[in-house]
Amino acid sequence: MDPVSDAAILTTFSVGLDTVWVLLSAFLVFFMNLGFAMVETGLCRSKNAVNILSKNFIVFAIASLSFWIIGWGLMFGNGNPFVGLQGLFFANGGVDEGYDAISWTQVPFWAKFIFQLVFAGTAATIVSGAVAERIKFPAFIAFASLLVAFVYPVTGHWIWGGGWLQSLGFWDFAGSTVVHSVGGWAALAGVILLGPRLGKYRKDGTVIPIIGHNMSLVTLGGLILWFGWFGFNPGSTMAVGDGSAIAHIVVTTNTAAAAAILSSTIVAWITLGKPDLSMIVNGALAGLVAITAGCAFVSVGSAAIIGLVAGALVVFAVPFFDRKKIDDPVGALSVHLANGIWGTLAVGLFAVDGITGSATGNGLFTGGGAGLLGAQALGVVAVGGFVFTLSFVIWFVLKAVIGIRVSREEEIGGLDRGEHGAEAYAGFQIID
Secondary structure: OOHHHHHHHHHHHHHHHHHHHHHHHHHHHHHHHHHHHHHHHHHOOHHHHHHHHHHHHHHHHHHHHHHHHHHHHHHHOOEOOOOEOOOOOHHHHHOOOOOHHHOOOOOOHHHHHHHHHHHHHHHHHHHHHHOOOOEOHHHHHHHHHHHHHHHHHHHHHHHHOOOHHHHOOOOOOOOHHHHHHHHHHHHHHHHHHHOOOOOOEOOOOOEOOOOOOOHHHHHHHHHHHHHHHHHHOHHHHOOOOOOHHHHHHHHHHHHHHHHHHHHHHHHHHHHHOOOOHHHHHHHHHHHHHHHHOOOOOOOHHHHHHHHHHHHHHHHHHHHHHHHOOOOOOOOHHHHHHHHHHHHHHHHHHHOOOOOOOOOOOOOHHHOOOOHHHHHHHHHHHHHHHHHHHHHHHHHHHHHHHOOOEOOHHHHHHOHHHHHHOOOOOOOOOOOO
16 A cells, blocks of 8 residues: 555554544543532532432532633633633634644644543532532523632643643643632632531631531442542543553542542541541542542552552641631532642642653652642642632622522522422422
8 A cells, every 4th residue: 555545544543542542531520520419419518409409400500601611721721821812702603713722632623622621620629519508500600600710721731731830831631720729719719708507617726517418429429439430530641652651640530539538437437437438439539539630640659658648648638727717518628629729739740741741850759859849830830829819809899799608598498499489399398
């Protein structure tokens, strides 16, 4: 056969294989929506189950439209170090031109788009759990749309869109900062303005536990999220190559989760007197969040250390937020914010230059000095400051214009009836 034809066939096959890989990974990340829905529903009371499920269902629709209309262009469009300016609206009709920052992958435009979209949707979903059981449904819809349209894409441009943090040598492979910390900072702003649920804290500040209604759902959701992370992290290669990078990322991802489960179980057992299942599940999620930034940059042994720290951190973060009267029903801040920060900094400690082909430089503990750690710390502060401030402003305006918290009567009676006129367990006697 003609050598040119052979080369063309190989190129077509390679592009097709990469495209299938990226799309399958995107589908796995999309499936994580069910995991979030199950975890959040189970950790909240039965009278709010329909509301939780409704938010988790509609949030991806909101994200899809917001990211398509303007978010994609702000994040990946050619522009300046702070924001994209080309191809801003409606993803430029699916034309690759104007998006140099993501031109390195050979997959078709819409494959790139859908993969990045499911990440944007994840950031918005994180907010849902933290503001659960007292947020007005329209207020959540409004905030989620603005988060994905404007807040998430700007910081995403800084890191993945060829922006100033990327130029300074900040590394976040799959989104400990870009996705998880952004969702966490946005949620923190909302939680502060919302205030705690009724009956959560006594006048002296001591905590009154509000127990979730279904740990079976929590466990199911946790396992679904763990499974979905095998698309979230390895899929960020956006190419199959020889498969070695994908295999490495799968193992670092799984190892961090496993180590975090072990440490969260032990620490919870010691501090709480029992191996608390919610801490075990959130421990797994904490490990997964923490390894997301460095899954392609660290060794398997370092992934285990990152996971061990993450599992302990999530157990200590929950009472820390409670002491500040920051009421987070599902532990989203402890999982996504605290461990998004930890995972980002861990790249600066444990990175091994070129371990899967990326020229990160070495971390502090791998012979590289403090330069990389400094870049990571700067990114944490910059992203945190921007996202929290802008999110606080958005929440504040929403509070003034439409209100963000349901009435006292509705909160006591349950958001299912008050917001949706429905019950998750109609005909059953549920005791919260």
